[in-house]
Amino acid sequence: MINSERLVQTFLDLVVIDSPSGQEEAISRELARRCAALGAQVERDEHWNVIARWRATNGATDAVLLSAHMDTVGQDTGIKPQIRDGVIYSDGTTILGGDDKSGVAAILEVVASLREDGRPHPPLEAVISVSEEVGLRGARLLDKGRLTARRGYVLDAGGPIGGIVTSAPSQDSLEAWVHGRKAHAGAEPEKGINAIRVAAEAVLAMPLGRIDFETTANIGIIQGGEATNIVPDKVYLKGEARSRDDLKLAAQTAAMTAALEGAAERNDAHVELKVKRMYTTYKLAEDHPVVATAVAAARRLGYTPTIKASGGGTDANIYAEHGIYCAILSTGMAAVHTANEHIAIADMVASARLLEEIVANC
Numbered sequence: 001m002i003n004s005e006r007l008v009q010t011f012l013d014l015v016v017i018d019s020p021s022g023q024e025e026a027i028s029r030e031l032a033r034r035c036a037a038l039g040a041q042v043e044r045d046e047h048w049n050v051i052a053r054w055r056a057t058n059g060a061t062d063a064v065l066l067s068a069h070m071d072t073v074g075q076d077t078g079i080k081p082q083i084r085d086g087v088i089y090s091d092g093t094t095i096l097g098g099d100d101k102s103g104v105a106a107i108l109e110v111v112a113s114l115r116e117d118g119r120p121h122p123p124l125e126a127v128i129s130v131s132e133e134v135g136l137r138g139a140r141l142l143d144k145g146r147l148t149a150r151r152g153y154v155l156d157a158g159g160p161i162g163g164i165v166t167s168a169p170s171q172d173s174l175e176a177w178v179h180g181r182k183a184h185a186g187a188e189p190e191k192g193i194n195a196i197r198v199a200a201e202a203v204l205a206m207p208l209g210r211i212d213f214e215t216t217a218n219i220g221i222i223q224g225g226e227a228t229n230i231v232p233d234k235v236y237l238k239g240e241a242r243s244r245d246d247l248k249l250a251a252q253t254a255a256m257t258a259a260l261e262g263a264a265e266r267n268d269a270h271v272e273l274k275v276k277r278m279y280t281t282y283k284l285a286e287d288h289p290v291v292a293t294a295v296a297a298a299r300r301l302g303y304t305p306t307i308k309a310s311g312g313g314t315d316a317n318i319y320a321e322h323g324i325y326c327a328i329l330s331t332g333m334a335a336v337h338t339a340n341e342h343i344a345i346a347d348m349v350a351s352a353r354l355l356e357e358i359v360a361n362c
């Protein structure tokens with residue numbers, strides 16, 4: 001049985017181990033140790049990703065992937081979790097790190113519970129990834145050839161327990177360097193080409209924000225200029241576009257690059273562009289076994305199964321690119337990436353119960 005005290009303790013123990021993306025060594029060691037203590041065969045790759053395997057106890061041969069990420073967003077360290085009225089918060093000065101240590105804790109608790117009860121389960125392959133928050137880097141660098149599972153569950157979503165995310169967008173990242181011409185702003189401004197003005201014209205001409213129900217775009221970084229008395233000759237912009245429809249994404253990215261090229265041309269400036277596909281969309285059908293098993297398990301436990309589409313990528317995007325299809329489950333995490341991040345203990349327990357019910361019926 002899911003042991004709520006043990007689950008909460010595991011979560012609290014993990015949260016106080018600092019693990020901003022790129023600084024996962026300590027937590028990676030601890031997770032490998034915990035998985036081994038739970039009887040897993042554990043591997044760690046050179047990036048500190050942890051892969052843990054448990055043999056089947058039900059005679060099944062097809063492994064189920066269980067995945068969560070060990071890194072936390074941004075640079076916050078020294079997290080001090082506090083429990084108030086059954087909800088775990090940080091002290092209000094940092095994130096909590098429930099994204100995604102609630103997912104990690106749920107996986108560890110489910111394995112502990114299944115073993116304790118001798119409840120039959122298929123082979124389990126857990127991947128606890130590093131650097132998810134910086135472009136799914138850990139999952140990308142992981143050698144997917146090491147994985148045998150072809151289906152599974154990623155514990156990395158918020159919202160009510162029973163939420164099942166079955167699709168996610170593709171994302172393009174866009175970088176642009178606008179080159180104008182420098183001149184003295186007071187003496188001979190007519191000799192200059194103001195790169196800030198060109199960039200501004202381009203951004204204004206771009207469709208941005210919510211484009212439609214499955215397409216979004218943003219320019220998030222703009223840098224340039226040296227002094228008020230210099231007509232600036234260089235501006236750097238960075239943005240992104242996402243869509244769950246690759247044709248729409250191609251059109252959106254093209255519109256953004258065309259806006260930059262058009263503004264450059266009108267102003268005799270020059271633009272250098274770099275577009276990179278960060279991850280690729282996927283969608284699981286409602287009758288896909290991964291989805292159907294989760295829906296049935298949620299119903300049995302009295303949670304309302306809700307199929308959802310995500311506006312963001314997760315490690316599941318990377319797994320899907322390699323033929324491993326995963327649904328993303330809610331862990332109960334809320335207000336993630338903020339100092340108000342929190343998680344209700346009841347949700348954490350419910351999430352583990354649901355995951356256990358799913359795994360035992362895979």
Ligand SMILES: [Zn+2]
Nearest residue numbers: 069099100156
């Ligand atoms: Zn996350």
